[in-house]
Amino acid sequence: MSLNHPLKDKTGAEMKTILALMLVSMACASPQFRPGSQPIQPGQPIPILRQTNVHNPDGSYAWSYETGNGITADEQGQVKNLGQKDLEAMVAQGQFAYTSPEGVPIQLRYVADENGFRPEGAHLPVAPPIPPAIQRALDYLATLPSTTERSFNRPPGRPF
Numbered sequence: 001m002s003l004n005h006p007l008k009d010k011t012g013a014e015m016k017t018i019l020a021l022m023l024v025s026m027a028c029a030s031p032q033f034r035p036g037s038q039p040i041q042p043g044q045p046i047p048i049l050r051q052t053n054v055h056n057p058d059g060s061y062a063w064s065y066e067t068g069n070g071i072t073a074d075e076q077g078q079v080k081n082l083g084q085k086d087l088e089a090m091v092a093q094g095q096f097a098y099t100s101p102e103g104v105p106i107q108l109r110y111v112a113d114e115n116g117f118r119p120e121g122a123h124l125p126v127a128p129p130i131p132p133a134i135q136r137a138l139d140y141l142a143t144l145p146s147t148t149e150r151s152f153n154r155p156p157g158r159p160f
Contacts, residue, residue, distance in 0.1 A: 059090070071098040082114055089114045 047068040054062045064074035075094030082089055091113035100106050108121040130138070 069099075072096065080113065 049066045049068055051065040052063060058079065060076075060078035062074070062076045064072075066072045073094065073096035075092055077090055077092035079088050080091045081087070091111075093109075093111045095107065095109040097105065097107040104123070106121065106123050108119050108124075110117060110119045112118070
């Protein structure tokens with residue numbers, strides 16, 4: 001009784017060809033670059049002209065740096081009590097500035113606290129003004145008393 005294995009009948013040259021094709025297909029299937037990474041351009045290293053980094057025992061901190069190509073950044077942060085016992089949040093404010101590839105100076109200031117991240121910068125888009133008719137409606141709605149009642153009658157004890 002002879003077992004007929006499909007690879008047993010292959011010659012050495014055929015096996016080497018199959019192996020070479022498998023290696024080529026694996027190489028082609030591997031990632032060629034990492035998404036989000038920038039290729040490193042040859043040239044002079046950009047020097048760090050100034051850098052500070054301060055961490056205090058109370059949780060506050062401050063850091064800043066300036067590079068030889070005009071990039072600057074700084075941030076200060078501290079722990080803030082939100083008015084309730086054991087309810088604290090880290091709040092931070094800072095800025096960064098650089099020149100875009102198009103030669104436009106970019107400067108962004110920001111605050112990050114219990115109200116979220118709030119950036120400000122001349123390069124950021126601005127929402128259009130509210131149309132006058134909508135603003136009048138919003139002003140009118142603000143004058144109405146607020147209500148927590150439902151606007152329909154439902155029998156007591158029935159959720160729907």
